[in-house]
Amino acid sequence: MKKIILFADPGIDDSVAIMYALRNPEIKVLAIVSSYGNVDKEQATDNIAYLLKLAGREDIPIIGGTNAPSSGETPTYYPEIHGKEGLGPIRPPEDLQVELTNFSELYTIIKNNPGLTIVDVGRNTSLAALFLLGENLTKDVSEFYIMGGAFLVPGNVTPLAEANFYGDPTASNLVMQNFDNLYIAPLNVTNKAIITMEHVNTVLDMTDHPLVQILDDVMEYYIEAYKKLIPGIGGAPLHDAVTLSLMVNPSMGKTIRREVEVFTGVSGMGTSSADFRVSSKNAEKNINIFLELDYEAFLKDFIQVMGGP
Ligand code: BDR
Ligand code: CA
Numbered sequence: 001m002k003k004i005i006l007f008a009d010p011g012i013d014d015s016v017a018i019m020y021a022l023r024n025p026e027i028k029v030l031a032i033v034s035s036y037g038n039v040d041k042e043q044a045t046d047n048i049a050y051l052l053k054l055a056g057r058e059d060i061p062i063i064g065g066t067n068a069p070s071s072g073e074t075p076t077y078y079p080e081i082h083g084k085e086g087l088g089p090i091r092p093p094e095d096l097q098v099e100l101t102n103f104s105e106l107y108t109i110i111k112n113n114p115g116l117t118i119v120d121v122g123r124n125t126s127l128a129a130l131f132l133l134g135e136n137l138t139k140d141v142s143e144f145y146i147m148g149g150a151f152l153v154p155g156n157v158t159p160l161a162e163a164n165f166y167g168d169p170t171a172s173n174l175v176m177q178n179f180d181n182l183y184i185a186p187l188n189v190t191n192k193a194i195i196t197m198e199h200v201n202t203v204l205d206m207t208d209h210p211l212v213q214i215l216d217d218v219m220e221y222y223i224e225a226y227k228k229l230i231p232g233i234g235g236a237p238l239h240d241a242v243t244l245s246l247m248v249n250p251s252m253g254k255t256i257r258r259e260v261e262v263f264t265g266v267s268g269m270g271t272s273s274a275d276f277r278v279s280s281k282n283a284e285k286n287i288n289i290f291l292e293l294d295y296e297a298f299l300k301d302f303i304q305v306m307g308g309p
Pocket of ligand 2: 121
């Protein structure tokens, strides 16, 4: 059983990742950190609260993360993919009770749960803040799983950059340079984690759990958005859910260990770079980069977890 703190910015694929984490018996979610990213922090928080309510898991604290990237600039949101409110056509009810826990609570959770894993599927600003708080907190975490980057493949927000690393490249680079036991799931693998409406319907036939039922509308919106972006795609990539699936089933992917730099300058901003020459493999700050995914194994795991009891 993996105990995790999940950093997210839901967002549709973040929401599916939250559902996956809540429904997976191999994962215990200790807290969810809400930050700006696909939508603003307030909307992300409402969406998390709604998902927790549907799951009957209001006991899980929602921790208030960051509002904006470390540059202080206004974030760019992506309504064309996630919908204006981040859950496609679905809106949390007006009378939803939402309570935010202070960021400093992370200190207590991390100190009380040695060996836990942090999973960050959003911009890395809040994760960088954890490091900047000091107290050696990041040393008490056994491993970090991060969705971000694109290595020698096209980006998704610029020709070279992926959205999470582009959103706050300074934070992402700080994480790459200072954190130990990092695993990153870049677009190389997450773009392959395509879910179609057929897969969604398989899941919907397996359970009538209210949390899972919203997949119907949410995934339809997300898949239609991707079809407009990439003609012929047939489904949409679950970047964030596959990162969690890889955490539980690391043998489903293949990693290569290399140092990673995220470009922070204006030119090529957010680009992730690693030296894949054999001669560079014994570097000091090596990071586990997933470059291959067993798609069939992911599909099987996703359907089993989402449709499970
Ligand atoms: C990543 O960016 C976000 O928009 C998605 O939720 C995912 O975490 C993909 O590049
Ligand atoms: Ca995300």
